[in-house]
Amino acid sequence: MTTEPKVIVRDVERTFDVRRRAFRALEGVTLDVQRNEFLCIVGPSGCGKSTLLRMLGNLEKPSSGLLQIHHESAQRPLSAMIFQEESVFPWMTVAQNAAYGVKITGTWRGPESQRRVDELLEKAGLSRFRDFYPHQLSGGMKQRLSLVRAWATSPELLLLDEPFAALDEQNKALLQQELVKLWEEYRSTVVFITHSLEEAVLLGDRVAVMTSAPGRIKEVVSVPFERPRALASLRRSGEFNQLVTGLWESLREEVERARAAELRALAGRVPETASGGAR
Amino acid sequence: MKETAVRNPSVAVDLAARPASEARSKATLRQLLGPLQVLISPLVLLLVWEGAARAGWIETKFFPAPSTILAQFWTMLFTHGFWVDLGLSLQRLLIGLLMGAVPGLLLGLAMGLFRPIRIAFQPLIAALYPLPKIAILPLILLIFGLGEMSKYVIVAIGVFFLMTLNTFAGVMSIRPIYFDVAKNLGASRWQTYFTVALPGALPGILTGLRICTGLGLLLLVAAEFVGADAGIGYRIWWSWSVFWVEPMYVGLAVIAILGFAFAYLIDFAERLLFPWLRNPSR
Numbered sequence: 001m002t003t004e005p006k007v008i009v010r011d012v013e014r015t016f017d018v019r020r021r022a023f024r025a026l027e028g029v030t031l032d033v034q035r036n037e038f039l040c041i042v043g044p045s046g047c048g049k050s051t052l053l054r055m056l057g058n059l060e061k062p063s064s065g066l067l068q069i070h071h072e073s074a075q076r077p078l079s080a081m082i083f084q085e086e087s088v089f090p091w092m093t094v095a096q097n098a099a100y101g102v103k104i105t106g107t108w109r110g111p112e113s114q115r116r117v118d119e120l121l122e123k124a125g126l127s128r129f130r131d132f133y134p135h136q137l138s139g140g141m142k143q144r145l146s147l148v149r150a151w152a153t154s155p156e157l158l159l160l161d162e163p164f165a166a167l168d169e170q171n172k173a174l175l176q177q178e179l180v181k182l183w184e185e186y187r188s189t190v191v192f193i194t195h196s197l198e199e200a201v202l203l204g205d206r207v208a209v210m211t212s213a214p215g216r217i218k219e220v221v222s223v224p225f226e227r228p229r230a231l232a233s234l235r236r237s238g239e240f241n242q243l244v245t246g247l248w249e250s251l252r253e254e255v256e257r258a259r260a261a262e263l264r265a266l267a268g269r270v271p272e273t274a275s276g277g278a279r
Numbered sequence: 280m281k282e283t284a285v286r287n288p289s290v291a292v293d294l295a296a297r298p299a300s301e302a303r304s305k306a307t308l309r310q311l312l313g314p315l316q317v318l319i320s321p322l323v324l325l326l327v328w329e330g331a332a333r334a335g336w337i338e339t340k341f342f343p344a345p346s347t348i349l350a351q352f353w354t355m356l357f358t359h360g361f362w363v364d365l366g367l368s369l370q371r372l373l374i375g376l377l378m379g380a381v382p383g384l385l386l387g388l389a390m391g392l393f394r395p396i397r398i399a400f401q402p403l404i405a406a407l408y409p410l411p412k413i414a415i416l417p418l419i420l421l422i423f424g425l426g427e428m429s430k431y432v433i434v435a436i437g438v439f440f441l442m443t444l445n446t447f448a449g450v451m452s453i454r455p456i457y458f459d460v461a462k463n464l465g466a467s468r469w470q471t472y473f474t475v476a477l478p479g480a481l482p483g484i485l486t487g488l489r490i491c492t493g494l495g496l497l498l499l500v501a502a503e504f505v506g507a508d509a510g511i512g513y514r515i516w517w518s519w520s521v522f523w524v525e526p527m528y529v530g531l532a533v534i535a536i537l538g539f540a541f542a543y544l545i546d547f548a549e550r551l552l553f554p555w556l557r558n559p560s561r
Contacts, residue, residue: 057463081463087456091478091555104466104474133555153464 004070006157006189007033007056012065013214014051025051027214029065033157038183038190040200042251043210044258049193050161052215056191057081057159072156077105079157080150084165088134088145094121095130097145101153113152120148123182140171144178151182160192164199176202177231184228197247201240202231209250212258219250343525351525352532365533368499368510371427372537375434376495383442384484390443391450392476404443412437413501420506430502430510437498438491445490449483450476482556485549492541496534 014026025048033039043049054060055067057079071078080101088097098117102108121127124144134142143163150158164172180203183190194200200207201223209218223243225234234240325345331337332344339347355361390397390404416433423429457479461471503512511530518527549556 054459058465059459059463077465079463081460083456083459085454085456087460089457089460089475089478091481091553100474101464104461104464104470106465135555159463 004035005032006035006037006070007031007191008066008068008070009052010066012052012055012062012067014048014055014060015063024214026062026216028216031208031217031220033189033191035070036187036189038192038203038205040192040194040204040207041210042194042197042200042207042247043215044212044251044255045195046258046262047210047212047254048215049210052210053081053159053161053191053193056157069157075107077101077107077153077155079159080105080153080155081159081161082143082146082150082163084162086134086139086142086146086166088142088149090134092133093130094126094132094134094137094145097134098126098148098152101149105153107153116154117148117152120152124148124178140167140175143167143171143175147175147179147182151186154186154188156189158188158190160190162193162195165195172199173231179203180229180231197244197251198235201243201247202229202234207247209247210254212254212261218254221247341524343528348525348528348532352529355526355529364509364511364514367507368503368512369537371430371503371510372434372492372495372499375431375499376438376491378431379435379438379495380442380488380491383439383487384446386439387443387446387484387487388450388472388476388480390447391480392472397447400443404440408440408444412440412498416502416505419502425506425508429506430499433498433502434495437494441491441494442484442487445483445487446480447483449480449487452483453479481553485545485553485556489542489545492545493538496538496541500534 009029009031012026012029013024016023016025029052041049041052051060055062056069059081069078089100092100095117098121099108099114102113102117107113118127121130124147126141126145126148129137129141134145137145143166147163164175167175176199192200192203197207204223206220206222208220210216211218221243225240328337328342329345332339332342332347386396386400390400412433415436419429419433419436423432453476457475458471461475466474499510500512500515503510504516507513511533515527515530518524518530
């Protein structure tokens with residue numbers, strides 16, 4: 001039983017009504033996520049990768065198809081999501097924000113939970129700011145805090161939606177390393193959305209490439225690097241660059257297709273909906 | 280260079296070669312006197328007024344000198360009637376505020392959170408809100424008579440609409456992502472209300488409260504003009520009917536002070552209870 005995938009996605013489709021027209025964001029998405037795997041998903045913008053993640057996080061429902069997440073332990077919440085946008089609550093202190101997830105998921109077990117929250121705050125370098133409010137923190141600190149809020153719940157599935165996209169390069173590099181260290185230490189199933197191929201290869205065990213809208217899984221590439229990973233030196237290796245280049249070849253086609261569809265939609269000749277239907 | 284020195288004393292030592300303490304004392308003096316700047320224009324106005332009254336440029340039957348009004352104020356402070364008026368008006372204002380603000384808050388939250396309630400109530404509120412509440416005062420007097428209840432009700436009705444709309448706007452302005460966070464973590468309905476909707480709507484609610492005290496005072500005074508035999512509004516009206524203008528000005532001053540005090544109190548409570556509101560990161 002333990003070889004059963006953590007997440008099973010079969011033929012999932014998602015349609016939105018955009019200005020009274022049906023817009024197909026996802027079509028025939030089929031994907032497995034293995035237990036304790038770090039899966040990265042890349043794709044051109046607007047390909048529906050965020051929609052897919054929101055479905056895994058119970059924020060959207062598929063229009064059709066099967067989406068199954070294996071919930072193993074009632075002691076742990078099924079999923080916790082980290083968003084690209086700023087999502088820490090401005091009306092809570094750092095400490096309250098950090099403990100929010102654990103408290104709300106009903107997995108709070110007194111001092112034991114508090115210890116875990118404190119430990120993660122310490123690791124995120126936020127201990128000294130426990131009583132601060134988010135408006136007193138930098139962007140990087142806020143994103144670390146939302147990481148702590150999600151991770152403190154020990155979710156069976158950690159969902160990250162371009163969490164570092166809004167950060168500057170230095171902060172991004174530091175946070176990537178911290179995330180990898182955390183994951184290597186605590187292990188859980190991670191689905192990580194990004195538009196950066198470097199990021200995907202640095203962090204992931206596998207990288208799934210999505211097609212332009214309507215999105216589907218084009219291919220899944222395994223990343224052979226061993227753990228624990230030292231991101232800085234990995235970045236400079238030839239194998240790393242080869243992988244990134246290969247992925248870019250695959251993705252470029254889709255980006256170009258997405259661009260062409262955008263142009264057509266702008267010209268107003270072809271409805272945005274069915275542009276991928278011919279494939 | 281001078282600017283730098285005042286703003287940043289430590290830089291002053293290097294750049295301006297001036298004793299830091301001198302710059303610092305100038306800075307603190309400015310900080311200390313800064314808030315008093317707001318008093319300049321009212322004081323000038325009062326001085327001009329006083330001078331004009333004494334010189335006989337204005338009719339003191341209508342515009343008595345500020346010093347005369349102040350003397351009248353002082354003597355009234357020692358009369359029983361003044362405190363009865365003040366107490367009654369305050370009681371009416373507070374009970375009316377409570378009667379209007381609490382239902383308004385609840386309806387505003389419900390409208391923000393539930394689509395069916397929003398659809399049901401929004402047109403109604405939008406249609407009734409612009410109606411000047413004073414216009415229904417005769418009706419209120421007819422229904423509730425001259426007793427206390429009519430005063431509570433007219434204040435409550437005005438406050439209710441303002442509070443509903445401001446709370447509603449407050450909920451609608453909450454970024455959807457905060458609800459996403461709660462939902463993703465599996466928060467229950469009530470948990471979402473108390474951890475996201477209510478605190479998220481607080482800026483709107485407090486704005487509502489601020490405007491409500493002003494409107495409440497206005498409606499109360501109007502109601503007391505025509506339908507009361509005590510209260511600050513009544514005292515102003517009474518001053519007119521006996522052609523004694525000084526108590527009228529005292530009444531006006533008391534209302535102004537009340538308005539200011541309420542605004543200050545709300546600001547103070549806000550700073551104490553919701554420090555994050557001073558600098559919301561939205």
